[in-house]
Amino acid sequence: MNNDLVAFTQWIVDHGVSQTVLELLISVCIVSTIVSIARYIVGSKTYGIYAPIILAIAYSYTGLKYGLAITFVVILTSLLSYSVLRRVRMHYITRIAANYTILSMVLVLFFVIVDTFGLGLENMSNIPPLAFICIATLSDFFIRQYIKKSIKTSVVTLLGTILVAIAGWFVITRDIISNYILNNLWIIPLLTLFNILLGTFKGLRIKDLFRFRFTTREDEK
Amino acid sequence: MKSNNPIKLKKEVLGLNRRNQEYVRPFNSQSAKAIADNKIYTKRVLKKELIQTPEVYKLIRTKKQLEFLDWDSLPKSFVIKPNAGTGGNGIIVFYGKKKGKYEWIRPNGTVMTQRDIILHIESILEGRFSMGFGNDIAIIEERIKTDPLLKQYSYKGVPDVRIICFNLVPIMAMLRLPTKRSNGTANLHAGAICTGIDIGTGITTYSMHMKPNSLISDTYEVIDSTLDLKENKPLSGIQIPQWNTLLEIALKCQKVTGLGYVGVDIALDTDKGPVVFEVNARPGLGIQVANQAGLRWRLEKVKDVKIKGIKHGIRVAKSLFGGEVEESIEAISGRKVLNIVERIYVYDKKADRSKLEKYKDSKRELVKAYMDTGVLTSRIDSKLANRIGYFNDHKQFEKYGIPKKFESLKDAQDFIDKNEKEIIKNSSIKRLAKIVENGEIKVRPVFDIPIKIEDQIKITEFISTEISDISQPVIIGKTDLTGYLIDTTNTF
Numbered sequence: 001m002n003n004d005l006v007a008f009t010q011w012i013v014d015h016g017v018s019q020t021v022l023e024l025l026i027s028v029c030i031v032s033t034i035v036s037i038a039r040y041i042v043g044s045k046t047y048g049i050y051a052p053i054i055l056a057i058a059y060s061y062t063g064l065k066y067g068l069a070i071t072f073v074v075i076l077t078s079l080l081s082y083s084v085l086r087r088v089r090m091h092y093i094t095r096i097a098a099n100y101t102i103l104s105m106v107l108v109l110f111f112v113i114v115d116t117f118g119l120g121l122e123n124m125s126n127i128p129p130l131a132f133i134c135i136a137t138l139s140d141f142f143i144r145q146y147i148k149k150s151i152k153t154s155v156v157t158l159l160g161t162i163l164v165a166i167a168g169w170f171v172i173t174r175d176i177i178s179n180y181i182l183n184n185l186w187i188i189p190l191l192t193l194f195n196i197l198l199g200t201f202k203g204l205r206i207k208d209l210f211r212f213r214f215t216t217r218e219d220e221k
Numbered sequence: 222m223k224s225n226n227p228i229k230l231k232k233e234v235l236g237l238n239r240r241n242q243e244y245v246r247p248f249n250s251q252s253a254k255a256i257a258d259n260k261i262y263t264k265r266v267l268k269k270e271l272i273q274t275p276e277v278y279k280l281i282r283t284k285k286q287l288e289f290l291d292w293d294s295l296p297k298s299f300v301i302k303p304n305a306g307t308g309g310n311g312i313i314v315f316y317g318k319k320k321g322k323y324e325w326i327r328p329n330g331t332v333m334t335q336r337d338i339i340l341h342i343e344s345i346l347e348g349r350f351s352m353g354f355g356n357d358i359a360i361i362e363e364r365i366k367t368d369p370l371l372k373q374y375s376y377k378g379v380p381d382v383r384i385i386c387f388n389l390v391p392i393m394a395m396l397r398l399p400t401k402r403s404n405g406t407a408n409l410h411a412g413a414i415c416t417g418i419d420i421g422t423g424i425t426t427y428s429m430h431m432k433p434n435s436l437i438s439d440t441y442e443v444i445d446s447t448l449d450l451k452e453n454k455p456l457s458g459i460q461i462p463q464w465n466t467l468l469e470i471a472l473k474c475q476k477v478t479g480l481g482y483v484g485v486d487i488a489l490d491t492d493k494g495p496v497v498f499e500v501n502a503r504p505g506l507g508i509q510v511a512n513q514a515g516l517r518w519r520l521e522k523v524k525d526v527k528i529k530g531i532k533h534g535i536r537v538a539k540s541l542f543g544g545e546v547e548e549s550i551e552a553i554s555g556r557k558v559l560n561i562v563e564r565i566y567v568y569d570k571k572a573d574r575s576k577l578e579k580y581k582d583s584k585r586e587l588v589k590a591y592m593d594t595g596v597l598t599s600r601i602d603s604k605l606a607n608r609i610g611y612f613n614d615h616k617q618f619e620k621y622g623i624p625k626k627f628e629s630l631k632d633a634q635d636f637i638d639k640n641e642k643e644i645i646k647n648s649s650i651k652r653l654a655k656i657v658e659n660g661e662i663k664v665r666p667v668f669d670i671p672i673k674i675e676d677q678i679k680i681t682e683f684i685s686t687e688i689s690d691i692s693q694p695v696i697i698g699k700t701d702l703t704g705y706l707i708d709t710t711n712t713f
Contacts, residue, residue, distance in 0.1 A: 040238055043237070202238050202243060203238060204234065208237065208506075209230060211441075212510065212515075213230065
């Protein structure tokens, strides 16, 4: 049975789907399922489903240490630049655009500083640029939430997103897991089924248990 | 306050998953949600049913309209809100204007210039505060003149009452009071105080607000009194004015919008009376904390009930979910509330007293008892006492030929002192008591009889006598009413 499935994977690879693409698609399936679990069973907030998926995959390319360092710089820069820019009376989109320009400059500066001082991040220049850009887009999610709601909400959501992304990174970077799924692609439809079932889950989220722990006082009339 | 175990929570509390799956999606159609999600549309629909909403001064749909806005035509106080806003985002309340300047004052004292307001409106138009990513409309509308009673509990903004209705039954309600932190809005997430309301009476019960400095979102802190006021006031026990009218309006809103599960926000205006602020198709679940009661239990209770109309819905709600105030009083005063006439169980003499609590089938009789603080010792009608096994004791008591009446209390006491030991010997009579009944002084037997009152079993000392009102064969006296409050409004 297992051999058939390996052959099936081989057949896919032989028919124009590179192994890297296949691995990436598997990662998307795994991380999106983790996001579903985090949302509907745990109750953690994330910036939608796109941000944690892209972040987890980016981390798998950058390595967690580098990924988190870039995330930290991106968020800190966004926060500072927005805090300054909000004092200026300006339109909404221009504010976000200005934030991106400042972020780009700071990231260049960050590269230079790392190159000069090391800071334990000596391999920074080997990071694929696309992964780098993916993390930078987190700025948009962060600022958007900050503007629409509040700094507290945005920070809480950011932490949720990063935690889910780390969980996703952990799972997709385990060779044993990715190899197993690569050779057992039947797991993918199973994940679809799991997500469908999770979509109909009506029980309390772990966060609800915490949120309403003082709620019931009576009602057993 | 002790927390509940997760199993109990699961049964009683409504979580986000179930709210969406079981109530919002099946009972709120897309077209009904479209009404609730659009404040202008909501106003139009409610107007048809003569339900009052805040008067709209201006609607700004484009930047061009904003450019030509006649600022002089705006009153000193007004509210700006996005048409499709969520969770109170983008709502700005102005309650005053600086003389001779185009500057308006917000509840927390900060000033916004005309330029600031233009930028805020532009942000609204760009959809910064709205659901989805599209553009939005800015509404400039009247600021409600809050009813004086509720005004004294609120920090500058407008308090409102949220009533959650399902299947044409008001399920749960809360009063939302703006605080300094919420900056005039009554939104729980912004920092407003939420106070549970007893559906039966419209009296406030428990209160809470979101913890200000908690990193974990949606964590609550239970509070007793208002915040930020010069003199903070207790929050429980406030009678919401026009309570029945508010319930009726909430149900009317449900009917006219077609939302099966809905949260209706109503404010009380000094001149206009109840004014509906908003109709919410996905009302938040924090109301459960404010009421310290679960929504799930209540929703399931009314799910299959056929409600004939608004009045019927209110009656159902009051009888099913009312009565929280009594428990609230109990929580505050540590005392239970008893009705002036209560149904109690009187246990048979032969019932095993050690097992009364364990065995529901212990021989007992359900009777009405009258709470009478005018008598000291409780009394039981002798015929009822005979029925529950004291017949032979009465017989023994009568055997001694005790005089039907005594000339004075001293005579009665002398008689008791002389004969009590002999009379109560080998019987269940605990002692003899002298009583004044219909102007006559009598000596009667006293028994210890177990009763169950308000879910408590207690051995109570009863004087057995003739009680004229046979429908209430038990009178509970002052001695046994210690620790209770008597509610004289409810009788059977």
